[in-house]
Amino acid sequence: MKSNTFDTIVVGAGMSGGWAAKEFSEQGFKTLLLERGPNVEHLKDYPTTNMQPWEFKHRGRLTSQEISENPVASSCYAFREDAKHFFVKDKEHPYGQVKPFDWIRGYQVGGKSIMWARQVQRWSPFDFEGPKRDGYAVDWPIRYDDLADWYTYVERFVGVSGNKDNLDTLPDGDFLKPWESNIVEDYFSQQVKKHYKDRHVIYGRCAHLTESKPIFIEQGRGLCMSRRICQRGCPLGGYFNANSTLIPWALKTGNLTLKPNSVVHSVLYDESQQKAIGVRVIDSETKTSEDYFAKVVFVTAATLNTNLILLNSTSRRFPNGLGNDNGLLGKYIAFHNYRATIDADYDGFPEYTTEGAKPTSHYVPRFRNVYKQETDFLRGYAAGFGARPFRETNADGFGEQLKSNLLQTKENGLWKVNSHMMGETIPKESNQVSLDKEKKDSWGIPLLNIDVDYDENDEKMIQDFFEQFTEMFTKAGFKNIKTNDNQRRPGNDIHEMGGVRMGKDPKTSLLNKWNQLHLCKNVFVTDGACMTSTSTQNPSLTFMAISARAANYAIDQMKKGML
């Protein structure tokens, strides 16, 4: 085999690409995994992972200069002193904001899986049926049943802590045991059950190891010790990221070539063969260009970069981007609406507190418009729910009096409760990305212009969340209820999806039910770009299940000589 030729090429070493790379390498296919950023080796490249809070020069805060130089990156809650090195800095990788959009990125091996919040829920049948029932976007070419076994497959490798809740809106998975709930989380859950027959408050399923199993030992991962500083990378491998699991696993097979610092410029299309033959890569440091070849290409550079690469993959046959005869590439981008939050106090259970920590909170699955349309907006929202004992310290006075005040740290009997909305947004043609005709980045690739906004449906949903949660909090006896529209810009949810959507009809979609481009069957897209609609659940578990499913389909086809 020529040194630049492989069986498969995977673009982007995050969790989506990591899954494809693992499947191919495990099954004996010579695989090239291209990543634009530097390598981040598990354990070795987590520089802050063992630092204590008092060892940080700014005790975790950003400097004013960092904030002013990074209005986008610093809008992400996890871009702080301890993990800022894993985020793309605004100046290094500019993009156009036709409307304000926070594009939060992590350019390195592992991608955003290093810093993510690890909340994972399966989609339900209602989610895949949504566009068809409610008449928006296009019908998904797959249903929950097509993905159910792949969810299980992924969960078993990743490790997901959760409860079997037996809800048709949120299918159960293959779970490791949950952490204990606190007394107010349980109380709210019971109150909601008492007052509403279709609403539930459950344990937030998360990608953490709460039990040991042979597969995790084989991966070299240990139990999560609840440090809750996962965004720095975990020396125990207690949470799932691509660096501790997928990538070393694939490397171990001897079939994976991992090439960091390799910016994929475009996918190469050969007109005579009517298929893709490889990719063009620019070395991020030397800026020299080189072509790599393979039978199959998986583009998993994360939603918007996948759109960018395909739009930039022009040829005589595809002058507007690979597979883009219908002109829909880059369109129907959607995201999650995270603008609404609600806080309150609860003075019940003053005799209880909590001890230790857990890296998750509670979750309220979607309850609006599930079985039928019942509001003046489409679809619905899920929500997080958290409750914590409030330890107030009194900072009055100065000198000895101040010190003695600060040393009185007992609980004052109050609990702080809060919830935040995670709303489904409706994919629309007008929410789109395109290539800038003039401006290019340092690697000669056109900048991406992002034109994405909220709409009236989102505004109505926010009001409904405020009303419904105020009612639920009031029924539970919570006090000082305060709602807040935090005005987050689209993208700040970090769940951007679409642009290369799946569908049944090549006229209205880009990908078929196996995530192949309708018009270029050996190119697969399995990250967020492929999503036809967004549902309300955190999306990454679904990206992984789709990636594993599509990779195994490709493997099957390659074995049969069809690809």
Place this chain on the structure above:
Amino acid sequence: MNRRSAIRNVGFLSGGIFLLPYACETTPELIYSNFPLIKRKEQNVIGQICNLILAEDPVNFPTPEKRVDFVLTMINDCGSPREISFLTNGLNSFLTSISPQQKIDFSDLLIEEQNKFIGDQLEEKSLISDFLNLLKRYSILHFKTSENYLTQYLKFEFMPGRYLGRVAV
């Protein structure tokens, strides 16, 4: 100038002995990029004020750096333009209010005088109280992020390995 007329705004006097100045150090001042050069002597005054507001306690609450260095670093690196103006304008007002011609230093005052001055000024609405409250906020942050405060008083554990949801207070 006699001491009585020099100390204008302190509002009290005592005839006791003068304290030794907070620091007779000859080391050069640390330079902070975001505000005008604050001389070693002034940095010492700031350190002294921080210590009066909340004393450093290297035995029970050790910290990796001295309080004054932490406070000034935080204001310089992380402070908003408003906070930086509280520091520069407030320091100036503070020094001149003790002695308009700055012939007498804060450290020349007796400890009781210093305490009274700080206590009175913290309560006022003025440039000086903005300045003192700024030093107070960062001194508290320094104290509250010390290892012993976090572990002994806020029950911080680096690796708790457990979560108990129903613990009796």
